[in-house]
Amino acid sequence: MENKFYVYKWFIIDTQEVFYIGKGTKNRKNSISNRNKIFKEYYSKNNCKNEIIQYFENEKDALQYEKEMIAYYRSLGQAKANIDEGGNGGLSFSWTSEMREYKSKYNPMKELD
Numbered sequence: 876m877e878n879k880f881y882v883y884k885w886f887i888i889d890t891q892e893v894f895y896i897g898k899g900t901k902n903r904k905n906s907i908s909n910r911n912k913i914f915k916e917y918y919s920k921n922n923c924k925n926e927i928i929q930y931f932e933n934e935k936d937a938l939q940y941e942k943e944m945i946a947y948y949r950s951l952g953q954a955k956a957n958i959d960e961g962g963n964g965g966l967s968f969s970w971t972s973e974m975r976e977y978k979s980k981y982n983p984m985k986e987l988d
Contacts, residue, residue: 878930878931878932879900879932880898880899880900880930880931880932880933880934880936880937881898881899881900881904881927881928881929881930881931881937882896882897882898882899882927882928882929882931882937882940882941882944883896883897883898883899883903883904883925883926883927883928884896884897884925884926884928884944884948885897885914885917885918885923885924885925885956886923886924886925886926887917887921887922887923888921888922888923888924889921889922892953893948893951893953893954894913894914894917894923894953894954894955894956895914895917895954895956895957896928896941896944896945896948896954896957896961897941898934898937898938898940898941898961898964904925904926904927905925910956911956911958913955913956913958914956917955917956928940928944934964938961938962938963938964939962941961941962942960942961942962944961945957945960945961945962946960958973959973
């Protein structure tokens, strides 16, 4: 079977700081659309690159590895654009306290100062 799933990272080229870990298929790693505001801030203010960390035959293993990589990079003070702990597959998540805080801070329905 072809390895159709992968886990990838986005990082700042100059510092090698990893700011995002994701799970994808096809060309997801190169897509800038459907990203959160923190990701877009990192991307717009830095010289960034992405690379695939590992390929997987099934989505379950890829999601588990994504979760492990987010935890690892967070332990280093990185992966700041990941607003949840990962491993949930896109929009099938439950709200964490970090996600609630992010949505409260970056709510597009609120007026900006």
